[in-house]
Amino acid sequence: MTQHWPAGEIARMILDGFDDYREHFRRITLGARERFEQARWQDCQRAAAARINLYEQKVGEVNGWLRDAFDDEVLLEVGQWPLVKSAYIGLIDPRLDDELSETWYNSLFCSLFSHDQISDGCMFIHTTRPSIRSHQRAAQTRTYCPDGSLRGLLRAIFADYAFVYGDLESDLSRLEEQLRECLPDWVCKDPTLAVELFSPVLYRNKGAYLVGRLYNSDEQWPLVIPLLHREGHGVEADALITDEAEVSIIFSFTRSYFMVDVPVPAEFVNFLKRILPGKHIAELYTSIGFYKHGKSEFYRALINHLAGSDDRFVMAPGVRGMVMSVFTLPGFNTVFKIIKDRFSPSKTVDRATVIDKYRLVKSVDRVGRLADTQEFADFRFPRDKFEPECLAELLEVAPSTVALEGDTVLIRHCWTERRMTPLNLYLEHASEGQVHEALEDYGLAIKQLAAANIFPGDMLLKNFGVTRHGRVVFYDYDEISFLTEVNFRHIPPPRYPEDEMSGEPWYSIGPHDVFPEEFPPFLFADIGQRRLFSRLHGELYDADYWKGLQAAIREGKVIDVFPYRRKAR
Structure with missing residues (x-):
């Protein structure tokens, strides 16, 4: 049967579904400029929510295609799926978004099979894609040199990023002043000073953002110039930001996802990583809307951390929750949240309501004040990676979610969030x-x-x-x-x-x-x-x-x- 098993056809159908998803994703993303220029702010919010929901919607569609095209005894013969993976690798090798297509394949596999069928032979637990080296220059960037004048440098930048500006000369004067305040005088006069900006504009909510870096022969600084549409007064450059902490906040896990057209996602993430070295690539992928791939990168970082350290799960510090039980790894900047089997009497919600509330947060405008979450099912960890007190508490408060299977701890359902004080x-x-x-x-x-x-x-x-x-x-x-x-x-x-x-x-x-x-x-x-x-x-x-x-x-x-x-x- 192996000889005639339709591995290539299944792989092609999965990739066709990914192409359909990417086309719809790109269409929503490309509409961001028009929505910004026309100040259609409610449409911005609707588009952001629609793009988030698009992924699961399209996975469901492709699952339906596969089930219509193949009998279950063929499609669900898990022992043959290494052949699908092999065929799929051949199909995605020439792609510019190949790392995203691996995550898409994983999502389809998980929509067909239970999590106990997961293995690296059948899906991409570990990526097969080469990483981009940090010194490589991104193709989608523009470089500017002062040529003796910071004002001329800024004018050249804004000539390439054409909007209907309300008072560009006033903006340039203010930005030049801010730039001189941000950088030492000797840097501003340095003949080697240059600006490298990512060519596409990033859009989110009511703002547009030029993103890049300032650099000379010795140092570099991140550079973000937010643009605002003042209704009735045109577009205005609102600020010039070179502080790494401030730029990090702009790309925070508490923000909605940017809309930016990136044909080569890994290249752009690598560019962001150069200016924000403290950010994990999982967070950077997520920040530009590829939250499922961000989830993949997070999971890989987690299993690598567990394999390479003596870290053990402990209960998170703070007051014990009335609905959730929270645990963490001291050396990994994340908390894991599970729903308790029984809530405190003062709580009137039920499990289904809690799940709905957490999923709601994914699609609303978080305005920098709600932590993003990732939802996981059927985590499996070695028992010796838990402190005994932590494991005992989890088994006591959530026995329907946490179970022991020999030397393995099964977490049937949880959310992850960034750890905070x-x-x-x-x-x-x-x-x-x-x-x-x-x-x-x-x-x-x-x-x-x-x-x-x-x-x-x-x-x-x-x-x-x-x-x-x-x-x-x-x-x-x-x-x-x-x-x-x-x-x-x-x-x-x-x-x-x-x-x-x-x-x-x-x-x-x-x-x-x-x-x-x-x-x-x-x-x-x-x-x-x-x-x-x-x-x-x-x-x-x-x-x-x-x-x-x-x-x-x-x-x-x-x-x-x-x-x-x-x-x-």
């Missing part, structure tokens, strides 16, 4: 200045999420984390909802003096009712922090503030949330 723990050890900055950013996080139509629900400090750049990010999604679904109310005045002394409310409370006046003691046990937050963000305690945001959202307004700090503008 829980805000409540951060504040315990923070200086007075750090407390002020953290609480200011905590309030901004709540406000920016709300303006993007996201209500965190459980806003306790323990449900927010602090990133390595000091940004406050929400990461616990079991009670998240759209802001417009919430009924914000003022507490009614007491009917009688005795009402205020009662332990029970004197007013009715609906399932979607929220009373912002109750926030202060709920959020802060520390009186000093409570008073400071009231000074910084006291409007959050007023139901009318929230109702105003709801009204703006219902009117179709899309807020400006900049992925770079105010000082950069």
Whole structure:
């Protein structure tokens, strides 16, 4: 049967499906410029969500093609799939997006077979693609030299990135001033100074971004120039950013994915890696919309880390969750989250609702305040990679999800997120200045999420984390909802003096009712922090503030949330 088994036909059908996916992905991506130029901000949000959903949609379509074309006893003969993989390798070798096509193949295999059938013989657990060396110059870049004038350098750049600018000369003057502030004077006068920019423009939400680097014979600096469309006033260059930390935040795991046309994805990721060496390639692939391949790269990094270190899983620091149990690897900057079999009595959600909430976060505008997640099924780890206390706790709280199979620990379902310092723990050890900055950013996080139509629900400090750049990010999604679904109310005045002394409310409370006046003691046990937050963000305690945001959202307004700090503008 091996001789006549249709390995080549199956491989070709899988790749045809990938071509169809890439064509639809590219079509959505290429529409980004027009949406930006026409200020169609709601269309931007819809396109972003549609592109995220496209992958699973197309995998489902190709699964259907295969099942229609081949009988199950042929298609599901897993012992023959090494032949499919071999045929597929031959088909993708000439491609410029071959690493993505490997991930696509893996997705199709996993849609057909249970996870216990996974092996490197049948699919691409390890890539077969060569890596691009970091010193190679990307083909899709443009290089500019000052020729004695920074203004001339900037003018040459903007001549190549043609938009209807409102006041380009004013922009150039401001950008030149910012550039001189960012770089030492000797660098600005260095005759070897040059700029290398990626030719395609990156688009996200209400912004467009020129991305590249400044470099001379000795050093380099990342360079990002955000462009904004001021409706009725044309396009404006909003800032010039050369700080690596600021650029890293622009490509953060808390942001929506960029729209950028990259025929050779590995080449662009390699270019980004040169200017952001602290970013893992998994995060960079994800940042430009290839989140499934980012997941593949993450998994490969994880198994390589486990194989090459003595690291063992431990419970994550912080208050134990009422819905999720969280564990981590000390040497790997990720947490693993599983749903408990039984929730704390105060929680009214069920398992299906929690899963829906976490999946919702994937498709909304995260405005830099929601941690991105990856969902995994049937993780298998060696038992000796777990600290005994960690394994015992996981088996106790989630026996339907965590199981022992001999010397292997099976995790049937989990999410991964970037590890952060829980805000409540951060504040315990923070200086007075750090407390002020953290609480200011905590309030901004709540406000920016709300303006993007996201209500965190459980806003306790323990449900927010602090990133390595000091940004406050929400990461616990079991009670998240759209802001417009919430009924914000003022507490009614007491009917009688005795009402205020009662332990029970004197007013009715609906399932979607929220009373912002109750926030202060709920959020802060520390009186000093409570008073400071009231000074910084006291409007959050007023139901009318929230109702105003709801009204703006219902009117179709899309807020400006900049992925770079105010000082950069």
